[in-house]
Amino acid sequence: MLILGIESSCDETAAAVVVGGTRVLSDVVASQIAVHSPYGGVVPELASRKHVEGILPVIEEALAGAGVGLTDVDAVAVTQGPGLVGALLVGLSAAKAISYALGIPLIPVNHLEGHMCAAFLGGDPLDRPFVCLVVSGGHTAIYLVEPEGESxxxxxxxxDAAGEAFDKVAKLLDLGYPGGVVIDRLSAEGNPQAFDFPKAFLEKDSLDFSFSGVKTAVAHFVTRHGPPSSARRSGSYRVEDLAASFQEAIVEVLVQKTMAAALRHSVKDVALAGGVAANRRLRERFREEAAYRGFTLHVPPARLCTDNAVMIAAAGYRAWKRNGFCRAPAELDARSRWL
Structure with missing residues (x-):
């Protein structure tokens, strides 16, 4: 089964061609970082416009890279949600047009399921339930996933999502965008114990997250002590230490709650997925805790952590197979929220 995957949920226009949900023939991503950097975050209207400009060239490049034509495709998988509605509609409209013109199945995909699938691309498929943390700029959630893909x-x-908190703190410190990448780089040279920022574990046994408190704590700290020292200014403390301490407060909550979920549901496999899964410290702490607790850890390559269409094609194949290879209705619409 040759599946064309299309992803446009936020600020990356992506297309990929995947065989049987596992063998990747092409993987094309057009990033919008340069467009949104001046604003310190994604501007939905600008994102939608860039998707309109990029969707057809990206699809054509993916097909050319795979060495196939559009008529060779057996089905088209596309992100239906969650995400920015305007952005989603661009990819969804393109997928509908291809499906209608070629008479091939249209497969709607949950973007979060795509991230879960990314953790196993190129590896052995799981035949038992696992717990997965999906953590990105728009999402932070823990899932119990069954072998067939139901979650x-x-x-x-x-x-705030964890990635959103990273971006907001980076904007507060004038570090640039995307904030998570910059903070991760700076924190490698910092002391994660330099400052004691709050770790929100919420009510006893809760697996929910809250990151607005640590973000506010950083803002209050900067108000009291002034901006940190950096290459551009002098200050009473190092920006590297602030970045490392803030990052550690978020990472510890993500790790401990995911491990608690795995213990509670008696699973042996834990997966980490989403854009923030590329974070150096988060991957390190997950490896440490998984080894200590005897879990098998599954983490995608860094290039498959951020939004891409390979994961959408892979998840689309699983969803299509799960539903008996039935065709989705052409009337389906974008979904801004979808857990």
Missing amino acids: RCLGTTRD
Whole structure:
């Protein structure tokens, strides 16, 4: 089965061609970082416009890279949600047009399921339930996932997603965008114990997250002590130490709650997925805790952590197979929220 995957949920326009949900023939991503950097975050209207400009060239490049034509494709998988509605509609419209013109199945995909699938691309498929943390700029949630792909949300963020908190703190410190990448780089030279920022574990046994408190704590700290020292200014403390301490407060909550979920549901496999899964310290702490607790850890390559269409094609194949290879209705619409 040759599947064309299309992804446009936020600020990357992506297309990929994947065989049987596992063998990747092409993987094309057009990033919008340069467009949104001046604003310190994604501007939905600008994202939608860039998707309109890029969707057809990206699809054509993916097909050419795979050495196939559009008529060779057996089905088209596309992100239906969650995400920015305007951005989602661009990819969804393109996928519908291809499906209608060629008379091939249209497969709607949950973007979060795509991230879960990314953790196993190129590896052995799981034949037992596992717990997966999906952590990105728009999502932070823990799922219990069955072998066929059905998932149940065990806990989610009550306010900011982890990646959103990274971006907001980076903007506060004038570090640039995307904030998570910059903070991760700076923290490698910092002391994660330099400052004691709050770690929100919420109510006893809760698997939900809250990162607005640590973000506010950093803002209050900077107000009291002034901006940190950096290459551009002098200050009473190092920006590297602030970045490392802030990052550690977020990472510890993510790790401990995911491990608690795995213990509670008696699974032996834990997966980490989403854009923030590329974070150096998060991957390190997950490896340490998984080894200590005897879990098998599954983490995608860094290039498959951020939004891409390979994961959408892979998840699309699983969803299509799960539903008996039935065709989705052409009337389906974008979904801004979808746990």
